[in-house]
Amino acid sequence: MSGLLSLQDVAVHYGQGPVLQSVDLTVRAGEIITIVGPNGSGKSSLLRVMTGAVRPEQGRVLRQAGLRIGYVPQKLRLDPTFPMTLRRFLDLPQPAGDHAVALVAERTGISGHMHKQIASLSGGLLQRGMLARAILRRPDVLLLDEPTQGLDQAGSAGFYELIEDLRNELNCAVVMVSHDLHVVMSASDRVICLNGHICCQGAPDVVSTAPEYRALFGRGTRGTMALYRHDHDHHHGHDHEHHAEPSPK
Amino acid sequence: MYLEFMWIAACAAVGMAIMAGVLGCFVVWRRMAYFGDALSHAAVLGVAISLGFGFSVYLGVAGVACLVAVLLWGFMGSQHSTDSLLGVISHGALAIGLIAAALWGNGLSLEAVLFGDILVLEWRDALYIWTGVGVIGGYILWRWRALVLSTLGDDLAASEGVDVRREQFFLALALALLVGLALQVVGAILITAFLIIPAAAARSVARTPEAMAITAVLVGTAAVISGLAGSYYWDMPAGPSMVSAAAVIFVVLQGVSAKS
Numbered sequence: 001m002s003g004l005l006s007l008q009d010v011a012v013h014y015g016q017g018p019v020l021q022s023v024d025l026t027v028r029a030g031e032i033i034t035i036v037g038p039n040g041s042g043k044s045s046l047l048r049v050m051t052g053a054v055r056p057e058q059g060r061v062l063r064q065a066g067l068r069i070g071y072v073p074q075k076l077r078l079d080p081t082f083p084m085t086l087r088r089f090l091d092l093p094q095p096a097g098d099h100a101v102a103l104v105a106e107r108t109g110i111s112g113h114m115h116k117q118i119a120s121l122s123g124g125l126l127q128r129g130m131l132a133r134a135i136l137r138r139p140d141v142l143l144l145d146e147p148t149q150g151l152d153q154a155g156s157a158g159f160y161e162l163i164e165d166l167r168n169e170l171n172c173a174v175v176m177v178s179h180d181l182h183v184v185m186s187a188s189d190r191v192i193c194l195n196g197h198i199c200c201q202g203a204p205d206v207v208s209t210a211p212e213y214r215a216l217f218g219r220g221t222r223g224t225m226a227l228y229r230h231d232h233d234h235h236h237g238h239d240h241e242h243h244a245e246p247s248p249k
Numbered sequence: 250m251y252l253e254f255m256w257i258a259a260c261a262a263v264g265m266a267i268m269a270g271v272l273g274c275f276v277v278w279r280r281m282a283y284f285g286d287a288l289s290h291a292a293v294l295g296v297a298i299s300l301g302f303g304f305s306v307y308l309g310v311a312g313v314a315c316l317v318a319v320l321l322w323g324f325m326g327s328q329h330s331t332d333s334l335l336g337v338i339s340h341g342a343l344a345i346g347l348i349a350a351a352l353w354g355n356g357l358s359l360e361a362v363l364f365g366d367i368l369v370l371e372w373r374d375a376l377y378i379w380t381g382v383g384v385i386g387g388y389i390l391w392r393w394r395a396l397v398l399s400t401l402g403d404d405l406a407a408s409e410g411v412d413v414r415r416e417q418f419f420l421a422l423a424l425a426l427l428v429g430l431a432l433q434v435v436g437a438i439l440i441t442a443f444l445i446i447p448a449a450a451a452r453s454v455a456r457t458p459e460a461m462a463i464t465a466v467l468v469g470t471a472a473v474i475s476g477l478a479g480s481y482y483w484d485m486p487a488g489p490s491m492v493s494a495a496a497v498i499f500v501v502l503q504g505v506s507a508k509s
Contacts, residue, residue, distance in 0.1 A: 071405065082401075
């Protein structure tokens with residue numbers, strides 16, 4: 001379990017004032033990390049430092065040699081003037097091959113939509129499409145920026161399940177920014193509570209009782225953090241095989 | 250040679266249509282129409298300066314267009330909306346260019362600058378334009394994946410190792426080069442039309458970015474040839490005829506895609 005990607009004492013500034021300060025973070029093979037934090041806490045910036053889109057003013061970013069990153073951005077610049085079928089999108093930046101595409105499309109549930117224009121896809125389908133594209137690159141680390149934003153509860157639940165299953169199949173690390181402060185996927189190995197710096201981190205149930213978490217998010221829900229678990233009595237018409245409930249570590 | 254000027258005109262216009270068709274797709278996708286306007290209006294200033302100082306019009310126009318492109322690129326990265334800035338540069342450059350043309354441009358035909366004068370070109374001009382086709386075409390083919398990725402999103406492109414700012418820079422320079430070369434074919438006012446109309450026409454029938462670029466080139470080529478034919482047989486002004494033909498094709502393709 002060595003570090004695939006690690007940030008050492010990273011600081012980022014945009015114009016005036018720091019966005020991130022003294023962030024130390026190591027992503028290990030196969031772990032799921034969820035980053036929570038209020039608006040403007042630097043969640044997306046942290047992810048962009050990891051992808052290499054933002055170069056930190058201070059500190060170091062170490063990537064394992066040959067590290068493959070699969071990135072699912074928060075949104076795409078989808079303009080109706082830009083024609084792009086879902087099938088063509090999966091070939092970005094390199095053609096992926098019909099067989100691999102068929103497998104991944106089946107797995108992510110987008111098989112029937114390959115000929116559609118991505119600008120016309122629903123939020124859930126587009127998320128799955130972007131996820132499929134990221135997976136086709138056989139990533140060591142999957143970086144997801146608010147992947148369930150705009151999805152309803154059932155949609156989010158399905159998406160979290162898919163992420164967890166894919167992690168188990170591909171054994172890739174997953175770093176996910178969550179837009180919801182109070183709902184965190186229970187399969188997370190680590191939750192990082194961010195507010196310009198790392199306030200606290202640890203297993204989901206540990207973080208939810210940490211005083212720093214309560215200080216940041218305490219008011220709205222009186223300090224409780226709901227862990228998303230698979231509610232098998234609450235299906236909305238999508239089938240999936242039953243699998244072991246992951247216990248928070 | 251009989252009708253040689255028509256052959257030169259066709260050769261130059263088709264070259265222009267190829268460059269404008271491909272670059273026009275990016276102008277449409279990235280909503281850079283105003284950017285194209287600013288470059289072509291600045292070209293008027295370029296013409297006046299080259300006449301004032303007595304050097305090649307191509308050099309003057311391409312030089313000023315490149316300068317404006319780099320200036321705009323510098324502002325593109327900032328958080329401020331660039332629309333109003335583009336408006337200031339675009340119309341400011343046009344106005345100053347018109348003053349400079351009046352003061353220095355002895356015998357300068359303003360109409361030729363604004364609407365082009367394709368029927369007086371020489372083979373040398375066609376050669377310049379086809380050199381431009383080679384440079385811009387080669388650049389686009391080489392950078393295609395990076396350009397398509399960054400059209401979909403800066404973060405997405407950056408995560409694949411694309412230097413988004415550098416791609417923007419060279420795209421801006423390519424547009425400046427096109428303006429420099431196309432000025433005498435369609436003129437400053439109509440250059441933007443050739444960037445936008447063929448690409449917009451292609452959009453209604455294309456399903457992928459590649460198909461759209463190729464269709465835009467075909468639409469542009471068909472438009473310049475029919476425009477020139479109209480100019481030859483019915484004595485219509487060449488530049489406006491070519492643009493009108495493009496507009497007609499746009500309408501026809503809209504109808505075709507609406508039916509299917």
